[in-house]
Amino acid sequence: MHLINKAGLEKVHNSIKPFIHRTPVLTSQLLNEICEAELFFKCENFQKMGAFKMRGATSAILNLTKEQQKKGVVTHSSGNFAQALSLAAKSFGAKAYIAMPKNAPQVKKEAVLGYDGIITECESNAVAREKAAKEIQQKTGATFVHPSNDDDVIYGQGTAAIELLEDYQDLDYIFTPVGGGGLLAGTILAAINFSEKCKVIAGEPANADDAYRSLISGKIELNETTNTIADGLRTNLGDRNFPIIKEYVERIVLVEEDEIIEAMKLIWERMKIIVEPSSAVAFAALIKHKNNIKGKKIGLILSGGNIDVSNLPF
Amino acid sequence: MHLINKAGLEKVHNSIKPFIHRTPVLTSQLLNEICEAELFFKCENFQKMGAFKMRGATSAILNLTKEQQKKGVVTHSSGNFAQALSLAAKSFGAKAYIAMPKNAPQVKKEAVLGYDGIITECESNAVAREKAAKEIQQKTGATFVHPSNDDDVIYGQGTAAIELLEDYQDLDYIFTPVGGGGLLAGTILAAINFSEKCKVIAGEPANADDAYRSLISGKIELNETTNTIADGLRTNLGDRNFPIIKEYVERIVLVEEDEIIEAMKLIWERMKIIVEPSSAVAFAALIKHKNNIKGKKIGLILSGGNIDVSNLPF
Numbered sequence: 001m002h003l004i005n006k007a008g009l010e011k012v013h014n015s016i017k018p019f020i021h022r023t024p025v026l027t028s029q030l031l032n033e034i035c036e037a038e039l040f041f042k043c044e045n046f047q048k049m050g051a052f053k054m055r056g057a058t059s060a061i062l063n064l065t066k067e068q069q070k071k072g073v074v075t076h077s078s079g080n081f082a083q084a085l086s087l088a089a090k091s092f093g094a095k096a097y098i099a100m101p102k103n104a105p106q107v108k109k110e111a112v113l114g115y116d117g118i119i120t121e122c123e124s125n126a127v128a129r130e131k132a133a134k135e136i137q138q139k140t141g142a143t144f145v146h147p148s149n150d151d152d153v154i155y156g157q158g159t160a161a162i163e164l165l166e167d168y169q170d171l172d173y174i175f176t177p178v179g180g181g182g183l184l185a186g187t188i189l190a191a192i193n194f195s196e197k198c199k200v201i202a203g204e205p206a207n208a209d210d211a212y213r214s215l216i217s218g219k220i221e222l223n224e225t226t227n228t229i230a231d232g233l234r235t236n237l238g239d240r241n242f243p244i245i246k247e248y249v250e251r252i253v254l255v256e257e258d259e260i261i262e263a264m265k266l267i268w269e270r271m272k273i274i275v276e277p278s279s280a281v282a283f284a285a286l287i288k289h290k291n292n293i294k295g296k297k298i299g300l301i302l303s304g305g306n307i308d309v310s311n312l313p314f
Numbered sequence: 315m316h317l318i319n320k321a322g323l324e325k326v327h328n329s330i331k332p333f334i335h336r337t338p339v340l341t342s343q344l345l346n347e348i349c350e351a352e353l354f355f356k357c358e359n360f361q362k363m364g365a366f367k368m369r370g371a372t373s374a375i376l377n378l379t380k381e382q383q384k385k386g387v388v389t390h391s392s393g394n395f396a397q398a399l400s401l402a403a404k405s406f407g408a409k410a411y412i413a414m415p416k417n418a419p420q421v422k423k424e425a426v427l428g429y430d431g432i433i434t435e436c437e438s439n440a441v442a443r444e445k446a447a448k449e450i451q452q453k454t455g456a457t458f459v460h461p462s463n464d465d466d467v468i469y470g471q472g473t474a475a476i477e478l479l480e481d482y483q484d485l486d487y488i489f490t491p492v493g494g495g496g497l498l499a500g501t502i503l504a505a506i507n508f509s510e511k512c513k514v515i516a517g518e519p520a521n522a523d524d525a526y527r528s529l530i531s532g533k534i535e536l537n538e539t540t541n542t543i544a545d546g547l548r549t550n551l552g553d554r555n556f557p558i559i560k561e562y563v564e565r566i567v568l569v570e571e572d573e574i575i576e577a578m579k580l581i582w583e584r585m586k587i588i589v590e591p592s593s594a595v596a597f598a599a600l601i602k603h604k605n606n607i608k609g610k611k612i613g614l615i616l617s618g619g620n621i622d623v624s625n626l627p628f
Contacts, residue, residue, distance in 0.1 A: 314623060
C-alpha cells in the first residue's frame, strides 16, 4: 500500500502549480452519443511541452535539495519525459542530461535540445540506456529520475486527475493509457484520495501488453513485442507503481492497432484537437468497454499531443 | 454606412446564444514570441459543426417568421455554410435545401446529409448554383439565405468578435480571413461598436485576391483565379458587406500558398488544435505583417476546423 494521503497529494499539486498549466476539460456531444456516456476529456495535450509528463518531471525536481539541483538531473528516454525533464530543469536553472538512443528520430533530439537538454547518445536497448545514464550520473553527480518508476514522478502525474476530480466531483471512472505505469498509478492515488467512488481503467496496446499480463501473473512482466504506434507505451511497469496498479486498477482493456488509429481519428475530426496515439489508446479502450459503462460519467486523460503531423497513420 | 448599433448587435448575440457555443480563447507563449505580440485565438474550430458559420446561419433563421421557417431555407454552398444552415434549420424543425455542385467531395455531401440537409445537385459554376437555388425557392417557397451577403448572416458572424472583445477589452487588432466577406464585415461591426480602438485586418490568399483588388478599385472585383488551398475563401464579396469593408477595414494582407501551409502547421504543432486552411490565412497574414504590430494585443479568429485529416498539405 502506498503511503501518500490526500494532504500529501495536495502539497505536491500546490508545489508544481506555478510551473504547469491547469489544462482545460473538453466535452463533445457527438462522442457522448457514440459512447452512450458523459465524457470529460482532460487535455494534457495542451500542457507545457505537450504532455502530462511535465507534471511528474517538475514534481521530481522540486523534491531535490538545492545542492542536488545544482548538479542536475539525468534520465533515459527518447520521448516526452526527456523533453519534460529538460524543460522542468531549465525552469530551475538546473542541467538535464538525457541518455538517448542513437536511432531516436531527429525531431525528438531537436525537441530536447530546444529545451537545453544535454544529450548523450547510446545504443537503443534498455541495458545500454541504463548504463549510459549510470555513467553520466557518476561523472556529473546528477540525480537519476526515472520516467515512471519514481514516487515523486508518480505523485506529479496524479495531479491531472486531481484537477479533473476538482472540476467534476462525481466521475464514475477515469480512463488513462498505461505504459511505464506512472500516469496510471498517479491517477489511481488521486482517485482513491479525491473521490468516494471513482474507479480507474487503463487502456493498453495489445502489441505491448506487459501491464495486462502483469495483472494476471501478479508480477512485473516484460513486453514481448513493442510493435505499436503508441510509442509512449512501449515501456514496462516498475516496482514503485506496480503495487498500486495491482491493488487498485479496475481493469486493463487491450486494444488493437486499428482501434487506436480509429479512436485517434475520431478525436481529431470531432474534437478538432491533436492528440498522440498513446492518448487514443485510452479512448479506444473506453469505446471497446462502452457496453459496461453506459450512462456513466467518465473522465479521460488525453496524455499528450506530440506527434509528427507530416507522418500520420491515416 | 451600416445602421446596426451596439444594442442591435447585442440583441442578435443574445438571440443566438442558446444555439451556439461560446468558444474558448487560447493563447500560446511560443507563438507570442514568434510574432513579438500578445495573441488571443478565438477558437471557432470548436464551434458547433466546426466553424463560425453556425452563428450567421442561426441568426438568419431566427429572423424568419414562423410561416417562413415552416417553408424552410435554401442556399448554394458546398462548404461550411451548407452544413451550418442544415444544422441550424434542424434546431428549429425547418428544412434546409442545399444547391450543391455535382463534383463536391462526397465527404461534404455526407456532412450536409448528416444534419438532414436536402441536397439538389447542379453544375459547379456560379450561374448554375444560383439557378438551382432559385428553382428550389420557387418550388418550395423556402427563403433564400446567402452564405455571406446577408445582413442577418453578417451580424451573426460578428458575434465571435463580440465575445472576443468581451473577454479582452483592450485588443488593438483583430485578424480574420476574408472570402465572401461575411465574417470580415461582421467583425468590423463588432469592433466599431464594442471597442474604442480595435482595428480589423484581413488575410486573403494571393491566389484569390478579389477583396484586395476591390479595395483598390473601389468596386466589387471578381476572382480571376481560385487556386488556393483555402477552399472557404474562393468566393467574392457582395453588395451588403463590401461597403462596410471598404469603409472600415484597416488593411488586407495577401498571403501565398506556402505561407498558408506553414502557418497552419505552426498552429497544429504548437497549439495542438486542428484548424482549416482558411483560418491559417488569417494567421499567415499576422506573421507577414508582424513588424507593424509589435507588442500589440491581437485577437485572431480561427474560423473553423473542418478538414480532411487524411489529405493534408504537409
